[in-house]
Amino acid sequence: MIAGLAFGSALVYSPRGQSPISARSRRLRDALKRGDPQVISLVATHIAKLVQNGGFPGFFGGDVALVPVPGRAPRRGTDTLWVPERICQALLAAGLGSEVWPTLQRVSAVPKSALAAPGERPEVQVHVTSLEVVDRLPPPARVLLVDDFITKGRTLLAAASVLANVFPGVDARRFAVVRTMGLVPDIERIASPVVGEIRFERGDAARNP
């Protein structure tokens, strides 16, 4: 398992905050979860502006293949919604990548964290065994793993580990569009670009910030 890794992220949402901004951030979450094409496009444009202004150096670029992180269960067919894949397509359309490379897939479902009993939450290792690399062709030199939401960072950490195991020489970075802000009562704004860190500590992932 990777001990620690950097990740980029552009936005935050508050799961329970009562302020108007927190409530609006949940509407953004809900629209993204549905795969609202207009909102995905807005988010990609917003990220492109941040990159133009010098944000997320080294993350995006015309030579970076965008790898969508799988959802928590296998897809039954290609016409099944996959929000990170749609985000990757929108980022590509905004000029932030060279291609969308859906090389990671989920082969077994992991329980939704919030619904699992304490102690039975899917640990990083459960995510690792449920993910598989499906395209083992020589990989692009630079890749960016892209997920829609990040809470503790378990999924992104597991996805990065699985990718690194199969393609050890690849320059792979990680990006999660929205960070869940569950530990603060409210948020002050939705736009909150950061490069943070996910650490693997005592068998679990921990995100900062």
Place this chain on the structure above:
Amino acid sequence: MGHRQPNTAAKPEPTLRLSPAEVLGALNDVEEKHAPKQLFYAGDRSLLARGPRVSVVGSRKATPDGRRRAQSLTKALVAHQIIVVSGLAEGIDTAAHTAALEAGGSTIAVLGTPLDQFYPKENRDLQERLMREQLVVSQFASGSAVTPKNFPIRNRTMALLTDATVIVEAGEKSGTLHQGWEALRLGRLLFLMENVVNDPALSWPNEMIHYGAQVISRSNLEEVLSDIPAVTSHHDLSEEMFF
């Protein structure tokens, strides 16, 4: 169509209609695939403007336990101010609509018949009450023929219009399964009640769990219901939201 003989009302054709995009906002292509062009409705349209909305669905030939489970789930949904959606069929659907009314909640019926027909005919009073006090929706124009295909089509529409679907009970060939698979395809939450998951005669629950369905039980009910996002509400967001 033999056993499904809708009872036609002598009412003028309802002309109130809206498009799925008016309910949800812009549809993605996964949603477009099975989305109806239009929805005819009678009643309080505002029930489609707020959420969360959860479908409670299951067999027409429901067991007494199944009906009781549908009722108690519905009461819990109403207590969380969640709108209860079902298909106004006999069995689980009827139990869900009725329990929602009894609990003072809001409920939407999504019909497999046009609005001017009643199926089963025993639900005529209930349908008329929902048209007056709640909301009844159909994608089938008044006067159009009712065929068996209407019902799985209706189930896919119900999956589209709701944030989550709960299957209370359903056999191996139940039409309800169309809704479960469509919910998974659309990325909506799908919950199976624990009793169906534990039924050794059924193979579909484990298959759906493999593709992302979750089990709902007495022990996690509160957690599940307090965590249902309103993904099917029209959020009308703009770039200003970031700042």
